[in-house]
Every structure is written in structure tokens, then in C-alpha cells.
Amino acid sequence: MEKNYALKNAPLVKILGSGIPPIVLIVALLAFWQISCVVRDIPTWMLARPTAVGGALASGFGALLPDILSTYANIIIGFALAVAIGLAVAILISSFSLLSSALTPLIIALCCIPMVTLVPMMMLVLGTGPNVKIIAIIIQAFPLVNLNSVVAFLNVSPERLELMQSLKANRVQSFLYCVFPDGIHGVFTGIRLASIMAMVTGVSSEIIGGNAGLGSRIIYFINFSKTADAFSCIIYIAVLGIIIYGVISIIESRVKW
């Protein structure tokens, strides 16, 4: 009995359990899409049918694998670095108010400039390899982790902080035992938003330049009216998004307060 209860509360089971209604919905939408294409006789070069996309997923996987790996690697590396940098800078900013007043406007500005507009210029200097894309992801995603974490750290509960003051805890102790755990949910909010930014920036910089990655494949397939293959690329991108979201959810579910 007890075991069963524990299983029900495990995050993965929860996610799978809550996955049934959306799966039903997705299947219904796919069916509607398929039927509309058949009934209205829409040509494949305009809109691929789900069955054709399924076929492309199966037959094109081998050929797409290098692009999948390249896109996944760029986004995962860029996102991980964005989280690390965003948190590190947040710790600095929330501890030294001078740094905060110097850096915060700059970070907000970075957050507001769509990186895709800068990527073509960056490519002129750095070429079209993975570096530009990773840098673009970091610049776009880290401010979200940073700003959300800073707000969370500065809004630490005054009573909880007073205990640290009463014990004369040093900066490191007070951060580790009080400020960080108190602000952890704000940090996760930033990480979630940053993951979305990382996906968008990663794929759109592939669309802009270079010939590696799923973004550049999508453009290629559309130019040759291979809509089913283009859709298969989009599905691979969505899969990465779901994986990242799932991992963040599983980690956050371990925070019980």
C-alpha cells in the first residue's frame, strides 16, 4: 500500500500520469490534420500530412542525426553555461550593491535585445561554427537566470536572515544556509525561462547562417518543398524542449519547501 503511494508521488510517474490527457488531445489534432489534408486534397509541397511526417521521421533519422546532435549540443552547452554564469553573477550582484548598480542595467539591456538580430554580425567576425550559436544562447539566456535569482536573493525573508545575523554567520554561510535555499524557487523560474530562450536562440541562429543543425535543415527542406522532412526537424526540436523541461521539473520537485 505504502509503496504504491510513494510511487504515485514520484515525479516521473506524475509526469507520465498527467501525460495521458494531452496525448489524447494531440492524437485528435493529428487525426483532424490528416483528415483535412485528405478531404481537401492539399498538395504535399504546401502542407505535409502527419503520416508523411511519420514516414520522414523514420526514413530521415540517419541522415539528420549529425544535425540533431549539433543542435542539441549547442543548446544544451549554451543553456548549461547560461545557468552557471547567470547564477554566479547573481551571487556577486546580490552580495555587492556597487556591482548591482553597475551591472543590472547592462544585463536588462542584454535581455531586451533579440540576439538573432546580432548573430549575422557576430558571424562576420567569428564564422558560422558552433561558437557563435553557443555565445548567442548564453548572452540571451543568462540574464533571465540572473535577474530572477537576484530578485529572489534580495527578497530573502528578513526573519530568516535575522537568524544568520544573530549568529554572525559570514557571507558564505549565510548564502548557503539561508539566502540560496530561501530563493531557490525564483532561481528555478529563471532557469525555466532561460531554457525557452536557449531553444529559440539556438534554432534561430541556425536558420540565419551556416549549414549545420536542424534550423538550417528546415530552411533547406522548405526550399525543396520537402515539407514532411521540415516537420520532422521541428519534432526533433520539440523533443529537446520536452526533455529539458522534464529534467528541470524533476530537479525542482526535489525542493519540498
Add this chain to the structure above:
Amino acid sequence: MEKPFVTIENVSKIFQTRNRSSIAALKDINMQFGKGGFVSIVGPSGCGKSTIIRMIDDIIKPTAGAITVDGFTYDNNVPISKERVQKMGFIFQAPNLYPWFTVKQNVMLPLKIYGKHSQEYDEVADRLLDSVNMLGYADAYPAEISGGMSQRIGVIRGMVHEPEILMMDEPYGALDESTREQLNMELLKIWKDTGMTIIFITHNVEEAVLLSERVYVMESHPGRIVAEINIEFDQPRTLGLLTEEKFGRYCMEIENLIGKIDLSKVK
């Protein structure tokens, strides 16, 4: 009279509020606490009781005046060192437990901060947990225990590093009468065993008379001391005192001191 262990000299505290007005929380406070003594502070809500001990603990600074503990004087400009703070234990009005730590980790937090990790201190923590009947909950999280249980944990967290001065801010406010009496007796025993200097805040007059050797009575607007009353009963004290006539007289005296001013305010 022997030289006091803790002295508060002409201390005033003015708080600046958010709308730029200021509150005179305390005005010209003078207090002395002898080593090993048990002194209570009673007074109406908002008279500045918590503010006094927060200044002794150097959580907030006095606007004027100075505090001396064990020969070291600190004030608005001079802070107190971590070494000296270790001699003090501070028990908050609210339990203030960290929800990310277990009960025992909460109790051990001061030790962690002071870098005291030995087996010996682990046993101190267990003994204290046992003394408030909470040993069975050592690995529970604060969200899993009751309000009164949290309060007991907050109390022993303040003593785990074996301080010389213990400041207690209405420690048993949320407890029922009988648990409170039981824990107060336990406190007297700890006090006798350790020889700690205890500064005890309460608005329960009977509790103050039962426990302490001396009671400071305060008034508000601005926060000040209106009387200092010696409670002359033999040690060790027992709950039997509650029925003595002299006990009732002390309570009356203090209640009158607080009540008198309340009555004039009603008009």
C-alpha cells in the same frame, strides 16, 4: 553588589519607518544583569522588549547609548565580534526554523556556523531534543511538526552552543498552559545546572514572577522602564509557589504597574 555581566547604559532606539517618520521605540534605557541571574522583562505589546535584546545580540544597533557584555562595550559604531556573540544564545519570538533543514539540522545550525562539529556537540543536541520530548522527531522537517513543537525546537536551538547569556523572547507563547509550566520547570533546571545568565521576555506576569529573581516592568510610547522589582523566593522554585499569598501580591503589584497606565489611556 557584584559587577554586572551585562549593562545597558542610556540606550535609545529610534526607528526610521518607510514613510520617513520616526518611531521612538526606546528612550534612555538603563539595565543591569548579574552573572548567572534570571531576569524577566514584562510590558505591553510594542513597548520595545524585543528591541532591547536584539540590540544586546547586535542584530540591530542602538541610536544612542552603549551596551557592555563581560567587559566589552559596543554601540552604534563598534560591533561585537563573532567570538563574543558565541557566548550569547538568542531565542526568537517566532520559532524561525528553516524548512529546508530537518529538526536536528535546525538545532545544530549554530554549531555549524561556529565550526563546532565534534561528537560531543551531537550528544548535546540529542540531550536537548530529549529534554523537550522531541528526540523522536529529529529527522522530521519543520512542516511536519506542530507550532508548539516548532517553538520548543526554536528554544533549544538557542542553547545548543552552550552560551553564557541566554535571551528568550516570549519563548513559550504558543504553548498550552501545562506544557508551558513543564518547560518552564525544565528551564529552571537548565539554568541551575549551567549557571547561564538568562534574560527572559514575557507578557505573562505570573510566568515572570515564578521564574525570575528580578523583573523589569516597561511601558510604551516611548518604550521605557517604569519599575524594577526583586522577587524574593527561595531556590529552587516550584509550581507550589503559584498558590502562595506572597506570589499573588507580586503579581498584583506588577499588573497594577502595567494596568495603571493602560487605564489612563482609555480616557
